[in-house]
Amino acid sequence: MSNRTFTMLKPDAVGNNYIGPILAKMNEAGFRIVAMKYTRLTPERAGEFYSVHKERPFYKDLVNYMSSGPIVAAILEKDNAVEDFRKLIGATDPAKAEKGTIRNLFAKSIEANAVHGSDSDENAAIEGNFFFSAFERF
Numbered sequence: 001m002s003n004r005t006f007t008m009l010k011p012d013a014v015g016n017n018y019i020g021p022i023l024a025k026m027n028e029a030g031f032r033i034v035a036m037k038y039t040r041l042t043p044e045r046a047g048e049f050y051s052v053h054k055e056r057p058f059y060k061d062l063v064n065y066m067s068s069g070p071i072v073a074a075i076l077e078k079d080n081a082v083e084d085f086r087k088l089i090g091a092t093d094p095a096k097a098e099k100g101t102i103r104n105l106f107a108k109s110i111e112a113n114a115v116h117g118s119d120s121d122e123n124a125a126i127e128g129n130f131f132f133s134a135f136e137r138f
């Protein structure tokens, strides 16, 4: 089990000025930030990041949405990072996310769901490498 996961604060979270409160929740839950970047995905890069979903009906909208404004990408460290982080953010659909989870508190819809969290150690490594070089993580 690896102790790192990858997250993005999505365009809705950044646009609503939730960067500070969401990062505070992550820190309070014991996650340490080991890499962080404020950036924007082009449609091509967003499409590449979410290429596992390219056959899904929501893919085109997802790519448009994820390239619609700035995001914050980060690598987080904690014991059991992937699983604990998914508990902290709650279900993909904020209407189904448990009370007190980040998506329950800050997300508005299944698409604009405030944050991304890797679903496995393997994907955490792939997604972290998508945004950060070895020299940008600490």
Ligand code: CMP
Residues within 6 Å of the ligand: 053, 058, 062, 092, 110, 111, 112, 113, 115, 116, 117
């Ligand atoms: P995320 O956990 O980043 O992974 C895939 C993303 O697709 C998801 O969050 C949502 O932003 C978006 N999405 C939009 N519609 C759906 C849907 N019906 N099911 C799952 N994900 C969706």
